[in-house]
Amino acid sequence: MLKIGITGGIGSGKTTVCRVFETLGIPVFYADTSAKEIMVKDEILVKGMKETFGAESYTEAGELNRPYISGLVFNDQRQLDQLNALVHPAVFRAFDNWLSTVPSNAPYILKEAALLFESGSYRMCDRSILVTAPLKLKLERVTGRDHTTEAQVLARMDKQLSDEQKMPMADDHITNDGSESLILQVLALHQKYLDKKF
Ligand SMILES: CC(C)(COP(=O)(O)OP(=O)(O)OC[C@H]1O[C@@H](n2cnc3c(N)ncnc32)[C@H](O)[C@@H]1O)[C@@H](O)C(=O)NCCC(=O)NCCS
Numbered sequence: 443m444l445k446i447g448i449t450g451g452i453g454s455g456k457t458t459v460c461r462v463f464e465t466l467g468i469p470v471f472y473a474d475t476s477a478k479e480i481m482v483k484d485e486i487l488v489k490g491m492k493e494t495f496g497a498e499s500y501t502e503a504g505e506l507n508r509p510y511i512s513g514l515v516f517n518d519q520r521q522l523d524q525l526n527a528l529v530h531p532a533v534f535r536a537f538d539n540w541l542s543t544v545p546s547n548a549p550y551i552l553k554e555a556a557l558l559f560e561s562g563s564y565r566m567c568d569r570s571i572l573v574t575a576p577l578k579l580k581l582e583r584v585t586g587r588d589h590t591t592e593a594q595v596l597a598r599m600d601k602q603l604s605d606e607q608k609m610p611m612a613d614d615h616i617t618n619d620g621s622e623s624l625i626l627q628v629l630a631l632h633q634k635y636l637d638k639k640f
C-alpha cells in the first residue's frame with residue numbers, strides 16, 4: 443500500500459486538504475487526532491504523563507489538561523522533548539494498527555501529521571506532501587479557529603521546522619494561499635499517485 447505523509451505548519455490547512463482527499467475515497471490517518479485519543483485512553487501513556495508533568499496534567503474528569511500542558515511545553519524545549527518522547531512512539535503504534543484496518547482496495551493512504559519531518563514519521567511513508575501558506579494567513583486562520591493569541595501560535599511555530607527547511611524534504615507541494623485552487627492541486631496529486639508517476 444502506497445503511504446503518503448502530509449504535513450504543514452500550524453494553520454497551513456493540511457486538515458482541510460486531507461478532507462478533499464477523503465472526498466475522493468482516500469483513507470486518512472490524523473496523527474493529531476490519534477494523539478488526542480491515546481493520551482486519555484492509553485493507561486501507560488497517562489501514567490507517564492502524570493509522572494512527568496504532575497497530576498494536574500489531567501482534569502478530575504480524566505481529560506487532558508491541554509492549556510496546562512501547552513503552557514509548560516511550548517515555553518521549555520526540555521519539557522517538549524519529554525512530551526514528544528512519550529506521545530510519538532504511541533502514535534506510531536496507533537498508525538500501524540490503523541493501517542491493518544484499511545480496505546485492501548484503497549489505492550493509497552494519507553498520514554496527516556503536523557510533525558511529519560520533526561518526529562521522523564516520514565520514514566514510514568513512501569512520499570510526502572507539504573502544505574504551505576504565508577505566515578500572516580496562518581496566524582489569521584489559527585486565531586480565528588481557536589481561542590488563542592498570535593503570541594501562542596508563534597510559540598508553537600517556533601517549535602516546528604520552517605517551510606524553508608521542510609520544502610526540500612517534501613516530494614510534493616500544495617500552496618494554500620488562495621492563489622491556486624486547492625481542489626485542482628489535490629486532483630493533480632491524486633492522479634499522479636493513482637498512475638504512480640513519480
Ligand atoms: C500540547 C497539547 C496538549 C496542546 O493541545 P491543543 O489542544 O492546544 O493543540 P492541538 O493538539 O490541537 O495541536 C494544534 C497544533 O499545535 C501544534 N503542536 C501540537 N503538538 C506539538 C508539538 N509537540 N510540537 C510542535 N507543535 C505542536 C501542531 O501544529 C498542531 O496541529 C497537544 O498538542 C499535545 O498533546 N501535543 C503532543 C502530541 C503531538 O506532538 N501532536 C502533534 C503531532 S502527533
Ligand SMILES: Nc1ncnc2c1ncn2[C@@H]1O[C@H](COP(=O)(O)OP(=O)(O)OP(=O)(O)O)[C@@H](O)[C@H]1O
Nearest residue numbers: 450451452453454455456457458459556583587618
Ligand atoms: N483555502 C482556505 N480558505 C479558507 N479557509 C481555510 C483554507 N484553508 C484552511 N482554512 C481554514 O483555516 C483554519 C486552519 O486550517 P486547518 O485546520 O486545515 O489547518 P491545519 O494545518 O490542519 O492546522 P493545525 O496544524 O492547527 O491543526 C481552519 O479554520 C480552516 O477552515
